[in-house]
Amino acid sequence: MSRVALVTGGAGGIGSAIVEALVRSGMRVAIADLDSAACVRMAESLGDARTTLGVELDVTSPVSVTAAVRAAEHGLGSIDVLVNCAGWDELRPFLETDEAFRARILEINLAGPLRVTHAVLGGMVERRFGRVIQIASDAGRVGSSLESVYAAAKGGLIAFAKSVAREVARSGVTSNSVCPGPTQTPLIEGMAAADERGRKIVDGLARAIPMGRMGLPADVAPAVAFLASDAAGFITGQTLSVSGGLTMA
Numbered sequence: 001m002s003r004v005a006l007v008t009g010g011a012g013g014i015g016s017a018i019v020e021a022l023v024r025s026g027m028r029v030a031i032a033d034l035d036s037a038a039c040v041r042m043a044e045s046l047g048d049a050r051t052t053l054g055v056e057l058d059v060t061s062p063v064s065v066t067a068a069v070r071a072a073e074h075g076l077g078s079i080d081v082l083v084n085c086a087g088w089d090e091l092r093p094f095l096e097t098d099e100a101f102r103a104r105i106l107e108i109n110l111a112g113p114l115r116v117t118h119a120v121l122g123g124m125v126e127r128r129f130g131r132v133i134q135i136a137s138d139a140g141r142v143g144s145s146l147e148s149v150y151a152a153a154k155g156g157l158i159a160f161a162k163s164v165a166r167e168v169a170r171s172g173v174t175s176n177s178v179c180p181g182p183t184q185t186p187l188i189e190g191m192a193a194a195d196e197r198g199r200k201i202v203d204g205l206a207r208a209i210p211m212g213r214m215g216l217p218a219d220v221a222p223a224v225a226f227l228a229s230d231a232a233g234f235i236t237g238q239t240l241s242v243s244g245g246l247t248m249a
């Protein structure tokens with residue numbers, strides 16, 4: 001039987017490219033996102049009820065996470081591959097952030113992925129197979145102006161992925177992070193469109209990329225599909241940047 005994957009944020013820019021790559025690799029894929037209508041549309045366009053499933057998910061809600069994992073497993077079978085891709089950010093100087101903003105960023109980008117990982121990891125360990133991939137960010141490796149809270153969350157996610165990798169290393173489960181650099185999606189387009197400062201930051205990031213262009217979702221997806229594959233079974237605790245050389249480590 002083919003592997004089953006759950007992709008959070010699966011209706012988004014990078015998430016939908018990851019979903020398509022996993023479907024192409026022969027996996028059955030649950031597409032989970034706040035935008036449940038988009039998930040259902042994607043599932044119907046990519047396969048049938050046995051191969052692709054749209055699931056409503058809010059990673060900030062424990063009840064929603066439990067329900068989404070249950071729905072995915074009921075529809076497609078036990079989850080072998082988890083890709084935590086749901087995320088959100090807004091450019092803001094740290095001194096202009098408040099409790100509510102910081103809590104929201106940490107909840108969506110750090111606590112949420114931990115919650116979804118917790119919901120599926122036990123089953124993976126029991127079945128002695130699993131691939132967990134966190135979509136972090138180069139901001140979490142090297143920092144990023146106006147993204148300090150987001151960078152803290154993504155840096156935390158990278159550390160979490162490494163620590164879990166150690167804990168489950170002998171269970172057939174791998175845990176890795178993929179860090180996109182600036183990538184053309186609704187998220188970054190929204191930042192650039194927000195105001196003059198956002199436009200300047202995004203333009204500056206794009207100019208700093210050695211390969212001379214911003215990333216595309218289709219640049220990120222193959223790296224995730226590889227780490228999700230059976231072939232990547234001896235790779236764990238790693239952090240892979242897909243950023244046209246913006247960060248080299």
Ligand SMILES: NC(=O)c1ccc[n+]([C@@H]2O[C@H](COP(=O)([O-])OP(=O)(O)OC[C@H]3O[C@@H](n4cnc5c(N)ncnc54)[C@H](O)[C@@H]3O)[C@@H](O)[C@H]2O)c1
Binds near residue numbers: 009034187
């Ligand atoms: N675009 C970039 O430049 C860039 C760079 C580095 C990292 N990333 C990361 O890549 C991932 C995907 O980002 P993107 O650029 O495709 O953004 P996007 O806005 O296109 O997609 C994000 C998706 O996450 C979903 N989402 C948001 N909050 C959610 C929640 N609480 N529960 C479930 N789903 C939720 C949204 O509905 C959306 O479909 C994010 O984790 C982001 O932090 C993006």
